[in-house]
Amino acid sequence: MTELKVTSKKGTGFYTRAAATFLRGTDDKAPVPSITLSGTGPAAATAAETANAIQKQGLASITRVETGYPEVGSQSVARLAVTLTAPWPYPDASSYSNFDEIVVESYALDHEISFAKGILEGSIELTLRAVREGVSHVVLDSRSLSITKVTGADGAALDFDVGSKGRRSEALGEALDVQLGKALDAGDSAVVRIAYSTAPDAVAIQFLSPQQTQGKQHPYLFTQCQAIHARCLMPCQDTPGVKSRYTAKLTVPAPLTALMSAVPDDAEPKEAEGKRCFSFTQKVPIPSYLLAIACGNLVARRIGPRSHVWSEPEAIEACAFEFTDTEKFLSIGEKLWGEYFWGIYDLLVLPPSFPYGGMENPCLTFVTPTLLAGDKSLAATVAHEVTHSWFGNLCTNRSWECFWLNEGFTKFGEHRIMGTINGPDYEQLLVRQAMVELAGDVAHFGPGHEFTKLCPQLKGVDPDDAFSRVPYMKGASLLLHLEKLVGKDRFEAYLKAHVERFAGECLDQDDFKSFFMKHFSGDPAVQNVDWQRWFYGCGMPEMPVVHSVLAEKVDLLSSSLIGGYEGAAADLEGWFPAQTELLLERLADHVKSGDAQVRSEMRGRLDGWSAAYGFDRTKNAELRFRWLKLALACGDDSRAEAAIQMAQEVGRMKFTRPLYRALMAAPGLLPRAKEAFERAKPSYHPITAKMLVQDFAKAEA
Ligand SMILES: CC/C=C\C/C=C\C[C@@H](O)/C=C/C=C/C=C\[C@@H](O)CCCC(=O)O
Numbered sequence: 123m124t125e126l127k128v129t130s131k132k133g134t135g136f137y138t139r140a141a142a143t144f145l146r147g148t149d150d151k152a153p154v155p156s157i158t159l160s161g162t163g164p165a166a167a168t169a170a171e172t173a174n175a176i177q178k179q180g181l182a183s184i185t186r187v188e189t190g191y192p193e194v195g196s197q198s199v200a201r202l203a204v205t206l207t208a209p210w211p212y213p214d215a216s217s218y219s220n221f222d223e224i225v226v227e228s229y230a231l232d233h234e235i236s237f238a239k240g241i242l243e244g245s246i247e248l249t250l251r252a253v254r255e256g257v258s259h260v261v262l263d264s265r266s267l268s269i270t271k272v273t274g275a276d277g278a279a280l281d282f283d284v285g286s287k288g289r290r291s292e293a294l295g296e297a298l299d300v301q302l303g304k305a306l307d308a309g310d311s312a313v314v315r316i317a318y319s320t321a322p323d324a325v326a327i328q329f330l331s332p333q334q335t336q337g338k339q340h341p342y343l344f345t346q347c348q349a350i351h352a353r354c355l356m357p358c359q360d361t362p363g364v365k366s367r368y369t370a371k372l373t374v375p376a377p378l379t380a381l382m383s384a385v386p387d388d389a390e391p392k393e394a395e396g397k398r399c400f401s402f403t404q405k406v407p408i409p410s411y412l413l414a415i416a417c418g419n420l421v422a423r424r425i426g427p428r429s430h431v432w433s434e435p436e437a438i439e440a441c442a443f444e445f446t447d448t449e450k451f452l453s454i455g456e457k458l459w460g461e462y463f464w465g466i467y468d469l470l471v472l473p474p475s476f477p478y479g480g481m482e483n484p485c486l487t488f489v490t491p492t493l494l495a496g497d498k499s500l501a502a503t504v505a506h507e508v509t510h511s512w513f514g515n516l517c518t519n520r521s522w523e524c525f526w527l528n529e530g531f532t533k534f535g536e537h538r539i540m541g542t543i544n545g546p547d548y549e550q551l552l553v554r555q556a557m558v559e560l561a562g563d564v565a566h567f568g569p570g571h572e573f574t575k576l577c578p579q580l581k582g583v584d585p586d587d588a589f590s591r592v593p594y595m596k597g598a599s600l601l602l603h604l605e606k607l608v609g610k611d612r613f614e615a616y617l618k619a620h621v622e623r624f625a626g627e628c629l630d631q632d633d634f635k636s637f638f639m640k641h642f643s644g645d646p647a648v649q650n651v652d653w654q655r656w657f658y659g660c661g662m663p664e665m666p667v668v669h670s671v672l673a674e675k676v677d678l679l680s681s682s683l684i685g686g687y688e689g690a691a692a693d694l695e696g697w698f699p700a701q702t703e704l705l706l707e708r709l710a711d712h713v714k715s716g717d718a719q720v721r722s723e724m725r726g727r728l729d730g731w732s733a734a735y736g737f738d739r740t741k742n743a744e745l746r747f748r749w750l751k752l753a754l755a756c757g758d759d760s761r762a763e764a765a766i767q768m769a770q771e772v773g774r775m776k777f778t779r780p781l782y783r784a785l786m787a788a789p790g791l792l793p794r795a796k797e798a799f800e801r802a803k804p805s806y807h808p809i810t811a812k813m814l815v816q817d818f819a820k821a822e823a
């Protein structure tokens with residue numbers, strides 16, 4: 123093991139310089155397994171800061187900072203495990219694009235959707251602006267696109283290559299490098315037009331046959347671009363660090379309707395020769411991950427002054443009923459964070475294979491049909507997506523390494539909106555419930571895992587692999603912590619100022635911190651925030667202090683049930699479904715932390731609980747999912763079929779992945795789970811299928 127030992131009372135700068143000298147002096151083909159930094163100070167913080175500084179200088183990729191910091195003699199030692207790699211040459215860990223030299227200001231899409239071939243065929247015209255002197259090429263992200271022609275503004279062909287200079291990988295796809303035919307000065311514009319078609323197995327797109335839709339008459343298509351799947355749809359700078367305006371023309375078979383994350387140009391499409399042509403404009407610059415397309419037999423109902431809900435005709439009444447609170451969420455958001463910027467706020471309820479609860483596509487949030495509980499009880503997801511109108515869509519994370527700036531702010535905002543409606547005690551209940559779920563995800567990765575950091579490193583990593591509740595709830599925990607330091611009113615004023623400052627821009631954790639510290643400049647309350655630990659520390663964050671009578675009621679009932687009380691329907695009278703969710707989480711925690719005897723005892727009580735509370739009959743997907751997971755954790759094989767059925771019918775990964783994982787973990791059920799997965803695979807969205815293939819590979823390894 124090659125080791126650098128630095129023993130000093132000096133600070134981070136000293137360590138960083140010493141580590142940098144050491145790294146530069148080594149043969150860069152030989153990996154350096156570890157560097158040990160020892161110091162008499164708080165070595166843990168120093169190690170984390172050093173790792174961050176080394177990374178920021180592009181000297182090395184730090185695989186992990188070990189936690190533990192044992193005492194060696196009188197010193198506490200922090201160990202940095204370092205893998206020496208060539209500095210990352212691109213401005214974003216998840217993109218090959220050279221957006222530090224030239225940016226896409228706007229683009230125009232022109233596509234025909236071919237359901238027969240399972241592809242989109244057409245072109246994109248990019249308007250570029252150089253941001254450096256002498257730029258002669260543009261590098262775009264792409265994945266499996268068939269590119270037929272690349273031309274400039276005058277129609278003359280431009281040279282291009284795909285995946286050259288090692289810019290091709292499983293995680294990032296292939297760089298499309300286009301020569302502009304001249305060197306641009308900073309501020310100069312250029313136009314590039316690319317004719318291409320998408321691949322039939324594009325991960326961003328799911329094509330559904332008529333049989334897979336509710337109406338069974340027409341095909342359906344929808345996209346999911348977050349995090350880095352827009353490159354399967356179009357050559358683009360697929361980084362949240364670049365925002366562009368777009369227009370689009372979509373030609374689809376009649377009588378289908380096309381929708382996009384934009385405002386339709388016309389009330390009705392142009393129709394001719396069995397085809398319909400829709401056009402759209404998104405005049406607010408957005409990052410590539412917010413591009414979205416849907417096409418199917420779709421109808422709309424008005425649900426508010428600026429909102430419609432869209433779905434297949436068979437579900438439209440249920441959808442219109444479920445989402446009537448949308449305008450309430452929007453107007454609370456406006457009070458808290460300022461003007462709603464996007465004109466319309468429509469919802470599209472997708473088929474069950476939609477992989478997420480919701481996706482904040484501007485002007486047209488996509489949501490899962492698992493929100494249709496029939497009693498509006500799961501509409502908090504809409505409050506979440508509405509909150510993205512400010513946090514994420516307007517003030518955007520600069521890269522996926524600071525995804526928490528989208529999701530942590532949004533989770534905080536979602537809870538605040540729901541708390542404004544149902545009271546602060548309810549908000550605290552949601553926080554408590556979300557922290558339980560966060561603990562589950564941290565335990566799943568392991569408490570020292572890179573992905574448990576608020577700002578993880580993602581070089582060479584598929585962001586889908588890093589996705590968890592960490593950016594959501596560790597991020598929201600940081601905001602709750604800061605709010606506690608400065609007080610609620612001052613924090614609310616700060617959030618408004620944050621939106622004003624970063625609207626239309628991108629930010630990372632350093633921008634966030636600088637602005638926060640400037641806003642509260644000189645305030646002693648914020649001088650001791652341990653930013654390093656919040657941003658780069660692994661594992662669970664400090665738990666927000668939660669006082670919730672609603673949550674206490676849950677604790678009381680779960681203790682009674684665990685203690686042998688049989689339960690009665692009246693126990694849950696007047697309860698919010700979120701309380702019942704927490705109850706089921708609590709019971710599952712008890713089972714997971716117990717031994718075989720505990721599992722068997724709890725298994726024996728399941729039928730009684732279901733008789734009392736109707737768990738086996740619930741139509742609420744959140745409750746059904748938790749109930750089935752609890753049953754599997756207890757070793758109750760009699761409910762395995764119901765779990766398999768839910769995992770097969772619902773493609774929302776929040777449910778599908780843990781259900782399969784629970785089945786895989788149950789003694790003897792792995793082959794049955796695998797067989798069920800193989801049968802259902804053709805109906806899953808490609809992202810869900812990809813993640814499940816990985817989950818099964820891990821379980822079988
Ligand atoms: C630190 C993590 C780094 C990068 C991840 C970035 C994107 C992850 C990618 O997998 C896409 C995520 C899309 C999420 C969309 C909606 C979620 O808020 C839904 C949450 C789960 C659910 O309710 O179903």
Ligand SMILES: [Zn+2]
Nearest residue numbers: 506510529532
């Ligand atoms: Zn979100």
